[in-house]
Amino acid sequence: MAHVSQRPVGEPGNLTAAGLLVPATIFVAIGLLVPIAILFRYSLNAFVPGKLMVDALTIANYVKFFTDPFYLQVLWRTVRVAVACTIFCLIFGFPLAYVLARTQSRHKNLLVMAIVLPLFVGNAVRAAGWMVAFGSKGFVNASLMGMGLISVPIEIMYTEMAVVIGIIAVNMPFMVLTLQSVIEGIDRNVEEAAFSLGAPPMTMAIRVLFPLALPGILAGVILTFILAMNAYATPVLLGGPKFQTMGPLVFSTFAQQNNWPFGGAVSFILMTVTLILTVASSLLIRRRYA
Amino acid sequence: MASLTLDGLTKSYGDVAVVKSVSLDVRDGEFLVLLGPSGCGKTTTLRMIAGFVPPSGGSIRIGDQDITGLPPWKRNAGLVFQSYALFPHMTVAQNVAFGLEMRKTARSEVAPRVAEALRLVRLDGFGERYPRQLSGGQQQRVALARALVIRPDVLLLDEPLSNLDAKLRLQVRLEIRALQQQTGLTTVMVTHDQEEALTMADRLVVMSDGAVRQLGTQSDLYERPADLFVADFVGRSTMIAGTVTAPGAFRSDGGLVLTCPASAVKGPATIALRPERLTLGPAAHGLDNHVPGAVSFVSYLGAMLDVHVRLNATDHVVVQVPNRSDGLAPAVGDAIEVGWPASACLVFPREAI
Numbered sequence: 001m002a003h004v005s006q007r008p009v010g011e012p013g014n015l016t017a018a019g020l021l022v023p024a025t026i027f028v029a030i031g032l033l034v035p036i037a038i039l040f041r042y043s044l045n046a047f048v049p050g051k052l053m054v055d056a057l058t059i060a061n062y063v064k065f066f067t068d069p070f071y072l073q074v075l076w077r078t079v080r081v082a083v084a085c086t087i088f089c090l091i092f093g094f095p096l097a098y099v100l101a102r103t104q105s106r107h108k109n110l111l112v113m114a115i116v117l118p119l120f121v122g123n124a125v126r127a128a129g130w131m132v133a134f135g136s137k138g139f140v141n142a143s144l145m146g147m148g149l150i151s152v153p154i155e156i157m158y159t160e161m162a163v164v165i166g167i168i169a170v171n172m173p174f175m176v177l178t179l180q181s182v183i184e185g186i187d188r189n190v191e192e193a194a195f196s197l198g199a200p201p202m203t204m205a206i207r208v209l210f211p212l213a214l215p216g217i218l219a220g221v222i223l224t225f226i227l228a229m230n231a232y233a234t235p236v237l238l239g240g241p242k243f244q245t246m247g248p249l250v251f252s253t254f255a256q257q258n259n260w261p262f263g264g265a266v267s268f269i270l271m272t273v274t275l276i277l278t279v280a281s282s283l284l285i286r287r288r289y290a
Numbered sequence: 291m292a293s294l295t296l297d298g299l300t301k302s303y304g305d306v307a308v309v310k311s312v313s314l315d316v317r318d319g320e321f322l323v324l325l326g327p328s329g330c331g332k333t334t335t336l337r338m339i340a341g342f343v344p345p346s347g348g349s350i351r352i353g354d355q356d357i358t359g360l361p362p363w364k365r366n367a368g369l370v371f372q373s374y375a376l377f378p379h380m381t382v383a384q385n386v387a388f389g390l391e392m393r394k395t396a397r398s399e400v401a402p403r404v405a406e407a408l409r410l411v412r413l414d415g416f417g418e419r420y421p422r423q424l425s426g427g428q429q430q431r432v433a434l435a436r437a438l439v440i441r442p443d444v445l446l447l448d449e450p451l452s453n454l455d456a457k458l459r460l461q462v463r464l465e466i467r468a469l470q471q472q473t474g475l476t477t478v479m480v481t482h483d484q485e486e487a488l489t490m491a492d493r494l495v496v497m498s499d500g501a502v503r504q505l506g507t508q509s510d511l512y513e514r515p516a517d518l519f520v521a522d523f524v525g526r527s528t529m530i531a532g533t534v535t536a537p538g539a540f541r542s543d544g545g546l547v548l549t550c551p552a553s554a555v556k557g558p559a560t561i562a563l564r565p566e567r568l569t570l571g572p573a574a575h576g577l578d579n580h581v582p583g584a585v586s587f588v589s590y591l592g593a594m595l596d597v598h599v600r601l602n603a604t605d606h607v608v609v610q611v612p613n614r615s616d617g618l619a620p621a622v623g624d625a626i627e628v629g630w631p632a633s634a635c636l637v638f639p640r641e642a643i
């Protein structure tokens with residue numbers, strides 16, 4: 001006869017809980033923290049051409065990054081693009097998420113599918129699609145010229161705008177789905193209460209909807225910002241060789257220049273900057289609305 | 291404060307009419323209750339008054355201003371939801387102050403008016419709490435204070451008590467009624483609880499299937515129901531189906547020959563009998579109708595007993611008698627006589643329900 005526990009059902013003991021958490025903890029430690037630790041250790045090594053990595057304890061790689069205007073330019077461009085993408089995703093994503101959350105339509109599932117569908121196509125394939133659209137004979141220029149709005153094709157490919165549009169398209173589903181789930185949890189009657197007390201729609205949104213959607217706004221902003229900071233395929237394909245951002249820089253430093261210590265430093269800087277800006281924006285949004 | 295007039299108000303979703311040409315006149319300061327079974331269109335009607343559902347036809351007036359086309363935030367209606375719908379991120383005081391801020395009330399005036407509204411609902415001292423720190427009854431009172439503080443033209447309540455437990459419901463019911471009388475607000479409340487409706491209303495509207503069946507006071511509805519539906523829905527009735535054969539003469543499908551009011555129209559009809567208008571035992575003998583029967587069931591209600599009496603294979607009646615401890619309580623199986631005056635018969639044409 002097996003031992004019968006005296007604990008009430010549904011109240012796991014501490015031992016069980018700990019037991020359940022162990023695999024996840026080990027996975028996070030090995031899968032995430034260990035590589036980061038190794039990377040950080042690498043970033044303190046010295047690089048000698050021909051010999052690759054040499055054991056050392058130096059901050060030379062970090063000094064190199066922060067004293068070279070080229071690298072600072074790359075970092076600044078990455079942050080600029082990521083911030084722009086995140087803001088646009090929030091501005092365009094919120095109304096979309098709201099409609100999606102509040103619609104009574106029978107076709108709601110189709111709408112959600114339409115939002116998710118782009119995720120079925122990999123980033124690289126999608127960027128290739130944008131290349132076709134943005135090219136000088138592409139869909140965008142062809143339509144604009146067809147409508148007679150422009151006479152000479154405008155340069156969209158290999159500009160910052162192309163990259164921003166490309167990343168927004170990639171990140172939008174994440175923003176919309178995150179916001180939608182939070183908005184769905186907000187009682188519709190609360191909005192109606194605000195209306196009946198005399199608040200026009202915009203006032204209602206600012207005073208009631210946004211503060212209540214704050215957890216979703218934060219999650220959406222963090223998610224899309226991190227994705228934008230680390231974008232790889234989109235800036236490479238739509239920005240071209242001269243449009244360097246941090247993601248591609250990490251890759252080329254590791255894989256093309258084989259400079260592992262400097263690659264480690266670049267990765268570490270990217271991670272730290274992302275973390276700091278994420279925390280800063282969270283605090284800012286929180287202070288603004290709560 | 292003002293009167294509220296609905297004129298031929300109609301709402302259809304696709305081909306389905308859920309509110310069918312409802313016309314009502316709510317007088318200044320009156321407490322009107324919309325009563326009806328689930329799904330009959332009460333909430334839809336109230337939401338049209340509040341401005342959340344655009345009517346498919348008809349008009350709504352407050353005083354003599356037509357508000358049919360106004361958005362909710364331009365109607366001066368205080369709305370209380372079944373789910374309270376307090377702003378969870380604001381304190382009680384901020385919740386109550388919200389409507390005043392929207393009206394650009396002078397800052398110096400806001401605090402005293404919020405305090406006054408909270409005192410009115412006996413929640414002074416709760417201003418700094420958040421809704422989640424209040425009980426259901428307290429949240430309901432905050433919702434009420436929030437609606438009252440803006441001094442609305444009409445107060446709209448959608449089943450405001452249905453989330454409260456039975457005891458609290460009785461208490462808040464009286465409080466809402468007292469507050470309404472104190473403030474003299476024109477009020478429309480929706481409920482499907484007829485006891486609630488009967489105790490709170492000045493007048494009641496019975497709706498079914500999107501249409502108004504009857505509008506009147508408690509005694510109008512109870513003693514002079516307009517149709518079989520109202521007789522059945524308001525209070526309790528037992529029905530006897532049959533035919534009016536001649537003025538004042540009724541023959542039930544089960545073969546009983548009864549005397550009913552002479553005004554009853556000839557043809558297939560149903561008689562509705564209120565349980566408390568019937569008499570049991572020897573006293574039944576002198577009444578217009580007296581029929582022998584057998585007790586089939588006795589249900590104990592405390593102060594009262596419901597005695598179900600089978601009169602024949604098809605007809606039976608429920609008689610309500612006081613629960614006296616004189617040892618004469620009928621028992622199941624007893625042969626007993628049931629009697630009632632002709633005036634107790636509410637006669638309706640058969641197809642009415």
Ligand SMILES: Nc1ncnc2c1ncn2[C@@H]1O[C@H](COP(=O)(O)OP(=O)(O)OP(=O)(O)O)[C@@H](O)[C@H]1O
Nearest residue numbers: 303308326327328329330331332333334335481482
């Ligand atoms: N948006 C809608 N689309 C289609 N039908 C609707 C819609 N809203 C309500 N209805 C229908 O209208 C009818 C009336 O609904 P309503 O909510 O007014 O009923 P109610 O009298 O308040 O019922 P309850 O007592 O259950 O709250 C119902 O049959 C409902 O299914």
Ligand SMILES: [Mg+2]
Nearest residue numbers: 332333334480
């Ligand atoms: Mg309802």
